[in-house]
Amino acid sequence: MNSNINLLSKFKFLCRKKPVIVVTGQGRKTAVEAVFDVLKQYFKVGEDILIFESTDEEIKRFEFFLRKSPKASVIVTNVGDIPFDRDYFGGEKEKIKNTLKLVETLPAQTNLILNFDDETVREIDDLTNLNTLTFGFQLGADFKASDVKFNGGTNFKVNYKGNVVPVWLEKIFGKEQIYSALCATAVATVLGLNLVETSQSLKNYHSLPGKMRLIKGIKNSWILDDTESATVFSMIEALEILGKLKDFKRKIAVLGDILGIGKYTIEAHEAIGEKVIENADFLFTFGSRARFISKGAEVKGMVNEKISSFNTIEQGVSELRKEIKEGDLILVDGSKDMQMKEIVEKIKVRQKKGNTN
Numbered sequence: 479m480n481s482n483i484n485l486l487s488k489f490k491f492l493c494r495k496k497p498v499i500v501v502t503g504q505g506r507k508t509a510v511e512a513v514f515d516v517l518k519q520y521f522k523v524g525e526d527i528l529i530f531e532s533t534d535e536e537i538k539r540f541e542f543f544l545r546k547s548p549k550a551s552v553i554v555t556n557v558g559d560i561p562f563d564r565d566y567f568g569g570e571k572e573k574i575k576n577t578l579k580l581v582e583t584l585p586a587q588t589n590l591i592l593n594f595d596d597e598t599v600r601e602i603d604d605l606t607n608l609n610t611l612t613f614g615f616q617l618g619a620d621f622k623a624s625d626v627k628f629n630g631g632t633n634f635k636v637n638y639k640g641n642v643v644p645v646w647l648e649k650i651f652g653k654e655q656i657y658s659a660l661c662a663t664a665v666a667t668v669l670g671l672n673l674v675e676t677s678q679s680l681k682n683y684h685s686l687p688g689k690m691r692l693i694k695g696i697k698n699s700w701i702l703d704d705t706e707s708a709t710v711f712s713m714i715e716a717l718e719i720l721g722k723l724k725d726f727k728r729k730i731a732v733l734g735d736i737l738g739i740g741k742y743t744i745e746a747h748e749a750i751g752e753k754v755i756e757n758a759d760f761l762f763t764f765g766s767r768a769r770f771i772s773k774g775a776e777v778k779g780m781v782n783e784k785i786s787s788f789n790t791i792e793q794g795v796s797e798l799r800k801e802i803k804e805g806d807l808i809l810v811d812g813s814k815d816m817q818m819k820e821i822v823e824k825i826k827v828r829q830k831k832g833n834t835n
Contacts, residue, residue: 495547497528497547497669498530498543498547500532500544500551501661502532502533503554503593504555504559505555505556505654506531506555508658509661511683511685512658513662514529515679515683516662516680517529517669519675519679519682520671530543534573534574537576544588545584545585549587550587551588551589551590551591551668552577553664554574554577554593554602555658555661556569557569557570557574558596559709560653560657560712562714562718563714565595565616566597566616567596568596569598569599571598574599574602581608582605588608589609589610591668593612593657594612594619595619613661613664614660615656620638621637621667622636622638623660626656628722630648630692631647631651632647633645636660636663636673638663643673643677651690651719652712658685659680662676663680687703688704688706689703690702690704695808695825696802696826697804699802699806701807701822701825702720702723702807703819704811705819706819708813710746712811713812714749714750714753717757720807720809721758723807728759728805728807729760729806730760730762730801730806730808731754731758732763732818733761733762733812735768737816738813743767744770747768748777749774750771751778755780761775764788765789765812772785791817795821799825802825808825810825
């Protein structure tokens with residue numbers, strides 16, 4: 479949650495010094511949501527504790543609060559794209575240059591919470607004398623995730639200093655969500671909560687719209703909504719999860735263009751198509767680039783009758799609605815600029831006011 483930083487807010491802060499948490503990195507939005515949902519069970523967020531989301535460019539604005547806070551924490555989520563098939567990766571150091579400058583000058587009692595699996599982020603610890611905690615899937619992370627299973631949500635275990643607790647994330651999926659839950663666990667530990675308390679609080683975490691959430695669809699179907707953003711890695715991970723989820727009659731992949739890939743656009747989309755046939759029964763694509771997803775699926779043996787390609791959402795959403803049957807699971811995924819969320823709006827069940835999925 480962001481706040482305007484002005485002289486009045488600084489004065490109020492000095493009068494009542496509070497713990498401050500600043501979250502940055504590519505996964506900051508989901509991490510902030512998880513941290514907020516855990517801490518609100520035990521603190522008055524905004525009164526007893528302050529949580530800020532920040533880009534690398536803006537993080538200097540929060541230096542005052544971090545320096546004056548009796549218990550400050552800086553969380554750096556992933557910088558690189560999260561790969562679906564391995565637990566180690568890295569990003570461009572340029573993307574955290576301002577964060578690096580800031581943490582090098584913060585008081586020694588500041589807590590630094592880092593994504594251990596992202597090598598670029600993990601190396602920040604070598605440049606500071608701050609109290610550092612790490613999270614990730616790899617051996618060596620302070621808060622380590624293990625035993626991941628998918629059903630009506632995500633089950634996994636958090637391992638910390640020899641203690642192991644199960645975590646249940648209802649109707650949400652993916653490594654980004656697990657990283658966000660680990661972030662929240664690390665922050666909660668810094669603030670004096672134990673693992674059991676944090677695990678219980680994470681049952682109330684429902685993430686953000688379009689971030690691998692399971693919601694109710696028309697005709698008693700279900701939608702796996704991943705429309706907020708897409709990379710090649712995240713779309714393949716979404717397809718892998720689609721294939722692993724049980725208790726559904728059929729699987730339908732509804733995929734849009736992935737933007738910003740560059741010269742490997744055709745090859746990347748074709749590679750995604752090759753994954754479709756392993757994890758979905760039907761394929762709907764939207765956009766000129768996504769037609770290469772259809773091509774990749776066809777090359778791998780998906781029959782033409784199960785593939786539908788459209789240039790625009792308006793052209794294809796009515797055909798999709800006709801295809802959906804009771805018990806289907808529909809993955810909707812694509813770059814945010816493709817507006818795939820409009821498809822979700824057309825095929826989801828409208829909730830009564832006050833209800834959420």
